[in-house]
Amino acid sequence: MGKPTGFLEVKRQGMPYRDAATRSHDWDEIALLSTKHALQSQASRCMDCAVPFCQNGSVLAGMTTGCPVYNLIPEWNDLVYRGQWREAYQRLSLTNPFPEFTGRVCPAPCEAGCVAGLVDTPVTIKDIERAIIDRAFEEGWVTPVPPTARSGRRVAVIGSGPAGLAAASVLNRHGHTVTVFERADRLGGLLTYGIPKSKLPQPVVDRRLQVLRDEGVQFQGGVDVGRDVSITDLGQQYDAVLLCCGATVPRDVSVPGRDLGGVHFAMEYLTGNTKSLLDSGLRNGQYISAAGRDVVVIGGGDTAVDCITTALRQDCRSLVQFDIYPQRPDQRAPDNPWPQYPVIHKLEPGQREAQVRFQRDPRAFSTSAVAFLGDASNRVSQVHSVMLDAQRQALPGTERLWDAQLVLLAIGFQGPEPVLFQGLGIDHDVRAGAQDTGVDRYRTAVDGVFVAGDARRGQSLIVWAIQEGKEAAQACHRYLTQRHKSANA
Ligand SMILES: Cc1cc2nc3c(=O)[nH]c(=O)nc-3n(C[C@H](O)[C@H](O)[C@H](O)COP(=O)(O)OP(=O)(O)OC[C@H]3O[C@@H](n4cnc5c(N)ncnc54)[C@H](O)[C@@H]3O)c2cc1C
Ligand code: SF4
Numbered sequence: 001m002g003k004p005t006g007f008l009e010v011k012r013q014g015m016p017y018r019d020a021a022t023r024s025h026d027w028d029e030i031a032l033l034s035t036k037h038a039l040q041s042q043a044s045r046c047m048d049c050a051v052p053f054c055q056n057g058s059v060l061a062g063m064t065t066g067c068p069v070y071n072l073i074p075e076w077n078d079l080v081y082r083g084q085w086r087e088a089y090q091r092l093s094l095t096n097p098f099p100e101f102t103g104r105v106c107p108a109p110c111e112a113g114c115v116a117g118l119v120d121t122p123v124t125i126k127d128i129e130r131a132i133i134d135r136a137f138e139e140g141w142v143t144p145v146p147p148t149a150r151s152g153r154r155v156a157v158i159g160s161g162p163a164g165l166a167a168a169s170v171l172n173r174h175g176h177t178v179t180v181f182e183r184a185d186r187l188g189g190l191l192t193y194g195i196p197k198s199k200l201p202q203p204v205v206d207r208r209l210q211v212l213r214d215e216g217v218q219f220q221g222g223v224d225v226g227r228d229v230s231i232t233d234l235g236q237q238y239d240a241v242l243l244c245c246g247a248t249v250p251r252d253v254s255v256p257g258r259d260l261g262g263v264h265f266a267m268e269y270l271t272g273n274t275k276s277l278l279d280s281g282l283r284n285g286q287y288i289s290a291a292g293r294d295v296v297v298i299g300g301g302d303t304a305v306d307c308i309t310t311a312l313r314q315d316c317r318s319l320v321q322f323d324i325y326p327q328r329p330d331q332r333a334p335d336n337p338w339p340q341y342p343v344i345h346k347l348e349p350g351q352r353e354a355q356v357r358f359q360r361d362p363r364a365f366s367t368s369a370v371a372f373l374g375d376a377s378n379r380v381s382q383v384h385s386v387m388l389d390a391q392r393q394a395l396p397g398t399e400r401l402w403d404a405q406l407v408l409l410a411i412g413f414q415g416p417e418p419v420l421f422q423g424l425g426i427d428h429d430v431r432a433g434a435q436d437t438g439v440d441r442y443r444t445a446v447d448g449v450f451v452a453g454d455a456r457r458g459q460s461l462i463v464w465a466i467q468e469g470k471e472a473a474q475a476c477h478r479y480l481t482q483r484h485k486s487a488n489a
Pocket of ligand 1: 162183187188194195211225247248303353420452453454460463
């Protein structure tokens, strides 16, 4: 695999990014593509390690390591190294239906488990994945694969995020007639309305949706199941139903001043901005604006960084991100050994942009908001914070006031909305309600109803949503096949 001595001869070189000062003023994709030669050279670093931890996704110490879709990474690294790009694409598409999404925004837990990372730096697996699929689209190798025959059975998939799209793709290829219901006006779930377009451009999402349409998947956008059509009616009209409706209920803070104007959930902010951007290039003004405002983002994860990315492009006056955790170490701590996901200090591209714009890291570590203060018109004007000790207790004398006319809450999600589960009589806590039988762990307690993605496992990663969609589709296919056999027995 690769070149056995490649990792000794070639240094890791990640994908280049556009200049941080320039890119933070536009919505074009921030990552550039390395040259073919550079990518082949990086693929040569794959070291024939014999036990490739990179390709086997699992959860260690509560974090993902290895690839959840079981990408055959050493195999396609070897093919890229040898310049056999089309064959590399064929290997990649055996496991990952949407590498153009993961190759752009996956946090690459594969690289956490890369054996080269144990002695040196990991192979740039994610970059190579993106390069393979981008090349495949450019060369016209990605073509629709419609089923050769139809089974006569119909499946309703609710939600068009990565879980719903992966499930629809697999079920359609099995010959079932699939309709995906999506309440938003555009398809794609968080691929479209969560992740900023500078990280995942909309044409990249739309071209995959077109492939799925050309394969025969049907989409009904703007249909809120549970409101526009009842879930029980869908259950009667379709042979099976797959719930891929995400985990959209946000976590809230309960501090004085929470109800002030100008305090918003991150998704309200991000979705509104993206919709306006896609509808009108932001000309219609139908979004919450950070322009000229001091912005406080509360939360330490991806969603918080996406708020930073967006606020910068809207031309905020200042920006700070509260993270309740202390700054992570620069190297793995002794209790965070390989192949666990490395918990180390990183500067995400959005944070780098903020650092360049304001000449400082936007993060305030070990910091928690204790109150939002308002002005005469009941709009937020300041955030009162305190620093925390290792036990997350307030440290006396660390109170501070920050000017803020916009506060964005990005502290995670509680789980799926209850409406569909309640409509089906399933326990609201979907994980408690779903049967985990080992083989068909995506089946719910209701016959013919399956659940996958964030709706099942809680807010997670695109790559997990894809894998869950694939596996739930297989469970659904087995159910449909067995039911058909019993009916004909
Ligand atoms: C802001 C943000 C940034 C993120 N960034 C990353 C990242 O960079 N990398 C990464 O790997 N992960 C990221 N994630 C996580 C990732 O996006 C999710 O784990 C993934 O999208 C889950 O896929 P899903 O298909 O289960 O759900 P979703 O993508 O949430 O899709 C669910 C869909 O169901 C629809 N729906 C819900 N209820 C109904 C209904 N009643 N009727 C019809 N339709 C309905 C919703 O409108 C939505 O379109 C991010 C998450 C957020 C919030
Ligand atoms: S999907 Fe994610 S974990 Fe898997 S190879 Fe790609 S970047 Fe790595």
